[in-house]
Amino acid sequence: VFSLRLEELHGSLADPVLGSIGFLNEIMSRYPNAIPFAPGAPNRTFVDGFNPMPYIERFVRYAATTRGMGEDAARRLLYEYGPSRGVINDIIATAWSRDHAADIAPDAVVVTVGAQEAMLLTLRALFGRSGDQLAVSNPCFPGIVGAARLLGVDIATVDDGPDGLDLDQLRGACQLARNEGLRVRACYVAPDFANPTGTRMSVAAREELLALAVEADLVLLEDNAYGFTAATSDELPPLAAMDQHRVAHISTFAKIGVAGARVGFVIAAQPVCGEQATASVLADHLAALKSMVTVNTSPLCQAVIGGMVLAHGTSLRELGAAKSKLYRENLRLVLEALDRHLARDGRPPQGVNWDRPEGGFFVRVYLPFAADAALLEESASRYGVLWTPMSTFYLDGGGTNVLRLSCSYLDAEQIDTGVARLAELVRSRL
């Protein structure tokens, strides 16, 4: 029988990033009854009883009347092919502009199959010559690393410190690249409660990052997946609202809308100039590339999401409000449970500690021993609780003694029981 040789397949398939995702999925499938602090999946409260039909109908009415298409043409939109750039771009542009007091043109938006496709398209467009590097935080969201590996984009790592991306290190990476005749072309950054660290950048740090981007001539790829988890009173402006030309803004409706629709978007308003170019912005080129990746995002799914945004005052903030509240409450419950179960006498055992993020899905727990595959296996089999080794998010072997808890999927009782089990595991090892 004919067979292929693994070493002749593309190198990204041998990358540890893919391997670690496979391992985590595998262990979760083996322990379906363990309490999973592992995934960043949406809470079931928002999934059970979800009915997409009213939202689809809402979008059809909007297209039929506000756009003046008429009902038949509006309904046809859902089931035919559609433009690569999307069919709800105006809704997203209006909502985003309203939420952030910005002025985003619909033509600057490309609707994508989740944030992941937006990352792939943006990397592909920006990385056109050898010697260009993508700076990424370390530890990092595996999706951006995986997209870079798939496209053969070189990576430079910059530590994600307690206040987010280490800007001195980023400056250093740019300098180092220049010294070697290379260039940091773009930097991936999640300023709001990054996955996996949960860190958030202050406004001052955002301003400094934008100034550095101008100085070093970088494009910033802003991942905004968790920005919605901030309380409204505590929101910080997205980088793209501070400088829409330096920043390509990537987001997803998986968390604020519905994950099963697989709809995300990128705002890419950068003008593109050149001898042969007619007037265009980066979004035009992303749409052209998208025609070679997925052709277009399901218009049926876009209708579900478009209708959801319309039904929430054409505001992404309003759409995410109830979810934001539940996730903040879950985060509070996780921190409270850690205090209760792991710091019984008011402080944690020697060498044990954890972060206190103000938003996002993730809490890091620091241990005086390795939080590795062996510990996870024991945790799942003997204690019935699952989490993610932070080492899987590092590109250089860091994070060995740290684990990540994700608070999004569980209810209050599961959180309490799960943290109690984790505390048992930790104490058994001390």
Place this chain on the structure above:
Amino acid sequence: VFSLRLEELHGSLADPVLGSIGFLNEIMSRYPNAIPFAPGAPNRTFVDGFNPMPYIERFVRYAATTRGMGEDAARRLLYEYGPSRGVINDIIATAWSRDHAADIAPDAVVVTVGAQEAMLLTLRALFGRSGDQLAVSNPCFPGIVGAARLLGVDIATVDDGPDGLDLDQLRGACQLARNEGLRVRACYVAPDFANPTGTRMSVAAREELLALAVEADLVLLEDNAYGFTAATSDELPPLAAMDQHRVAHISTFAKIGVAGARVGFVIAAQPVCGEQATASVLADHLAALKSMVTVNTSPLCQAVIGGMVLAHGTSLRELGAAKSKLYRENLRLVLEALDRHLARDGRPPQGVNWDRPEGGFFVRVYLPFAADAALLEESASRYGVLWTPMSTFYLDGGGTNVLRLSCSYLDAEQIDTGVARLAELVRSRL
């Protein structure tokens, strides 16, 4: 204001393939009232009045009962994240195996965002080292060329002759590559009524191609988008049914299901071996790569498609039967109208000719003058009829005097009027 330079973006954005797609879309949007023989879009008969809900419910019942998940878990499947490889793989494997008297395992199937993502993933997995080439038919479907450009995969062209791919040329291309220390790693082929030529390969040619693939150690990427348009009595076996190990079979539900769902699939049963590999098939690796492209195909859309397949006796052939019939009838109408309007006295004018394909969406018309952008502009503005210059499908400047008619989108009256207008245009130039 900051701007990007076109020449620093990825080279695929400057490729003529992307440019010609943009041009065709642009001219279609400028002449919305012209009769469009241009797109390969599904006929409106199958779009108007389409209701996805019964199919979604059908899939939920299947998952709840046949898979024993229970109703709540089955319904949750639609709205949560899901596995990268898909949630209707068993349905597709069963249907395909039944239709082609084959034995495809569900694990050999990856559900993708249309055939386009399947092409991208398969190319990415197979092309891991420099010096490897993808052989493609010339003229060629732009989607495979675009995916190759996006990934930096080198292309070797092989003429698509009157009986499909020219196998002597393919043999020659393999030999030429070997002489230069290179290798033809894979060959893209659409044996059934290829886009854009409409050619079909005989069973003997298929057997010869498979033998050549073994001899030259190629993987064949079989694009089956138009196979369903054959009459049942006139069907030929897909390459993958003749040798599932040499062939990665790519197909789409855009034509037999509903285009707006954006669901396609790839069957990739090739065993993958290597020192570090646990037992796997190529589909496992495609699913891993997919997690870096789109994460997963919308399970809501998969449910629509899964339900449609179940509702048609778990058979892709039955699902496509009514559509197959309508498209064959449309093709007959196009050929009849060409006879009537362009060959009034029993034969066409000097230098004018056309193909007589037995299936598919496309008919080539050969002219004694250039079928170029200028002629298309005149055709649209003065005669109200749109078609596609065949030159846009060539990688080396061929096809200048040939245009392509697509029969899928129009009704009988539009076909007759459109061909009459085309005949007027042609006579005006003779």
